[in-house]
Amino acid sequence: MDADLTHTSQHKTVAGAISDAAEHLARAGVLDSRRDAELLLAHVLAVSPGAVQAAAVRGDALEEPSDAHYRELVARRASREPLQHITGSAPFRHLELRVGPGVFVPRPETETLVQIALDALLAAASPSPIAIDLGTGSGAIALALATEAPHARVFAAENAVDAFVWAKENFARVGAHNATLAFIDLARAFPDLDGKVSVVVSNPPYVPDAAVPRDPEVRWFDPPTALYGGEDGLDVVRQVSATALRLAHPGALVAIEHGESQGAAIRELLVADGWRAPATHMDLTRRDRVTTALHP
Template structure:
């Protein structure tokens, strides 16, 4: 019978990242995927036959390109553990840059409730992290996908976070409402981009947006002014080479203080602007 060390060695020899292999093996054994200390302490334990069958099935799915987060059913983001599956994109660490900017942009003025809108919420990563960090804020999250909203709503219930959800495409989901901050990680990959091959297990509707990847960002930039209070912020995540184009769209629409912020790799990953006027 194989030991846990044998199982990991086989997986890494076959090309699986060692950390991914450790997390999947722990998951197979019914333990926290982050309990690597236990795995080291029990490396000579035998892998039970029924666990080995589950392990082999997970390895096959991973070798086929399925994200580790889908295999585990969860992903850490912003200090929260979010349940994820093939109905939503896997939250990326770079999006935490957008969350921090949104938190900085929310007003701290007494006597009013700061309002944030997360457009295209997916698993709820942005909205739920803001709600956890700013319990005084009123957070609304939308998505055009009913399946994605079901995932986000389930995460909110499990985490006990009072986010309001609305179904619909971009600002059409919240007609007549105004917010201090609108944040969005919309689809921004160009149709036909070769990078899509590595993302084949994630929902294509949450990834691509027209020939240059900017179709959805154009819609949001055009619609956002009617849903922002004077002095409100629109903050957008985008592709690694789209910052200049997004800043140009914001400036042309009349936003002030247009700028970009870098992700963990030093790439301009988010751009935003201030809608003119005092709060």
């Protein structure tokens, strides 16, 4: 791979191209501008980020066709188009998922939700526990659970056409034998599994309708159906709670991702629905991110 980056022409160096790109992205407000600059060039050259970093240290040149393509992609990123839309992929735990317009880009914060659900699956009494992901989006949560808990059966429901297309591609690419995807409304999801499910997990839309997401990548590019959850942001959370009550067996876990200020409201909502032992958990940035409860 490294040989592909080594040239003897008089064109711009890899190091110079990255430096210029990082400066341009920083001026546009991209927080981790150097990292994004390196990842974009790795995508252009079809090599690893490590190979790009090594080429920069060696002083390798960057040929004009690659430099022109790189500048195009940097301009797109400077417009705050998500990096994952530009490269077409998003890392999530050990997976590389296909993403693009019409589907929510999986975030590192959601790995906390997956770990909580995974721990519950690994502790389940059944030798073949069932997990359900309500509103799977790209399929990130369901596929992470299916591949990291191969003894479990994982079912994923999605009711947005654009997101379902991406999920279907990711399910096919990952090829987890124990994962099933369905295009179905969350309220009617998997009636044949009523009372049999050990873990119900969801990262629903939870932004209040009147709120404006802080990041342009979210505000301009994430699909509204994956963001907005009604006046208080909890409309889909209420549906997840109701559906999970139908699906779960006694003692089963429901785990729901949410905004950092919504934990108390969701705990109250779950208790009112009949769930017990509600608890809110922080993500790696020490922000409240996931609320869990147990089926009565």
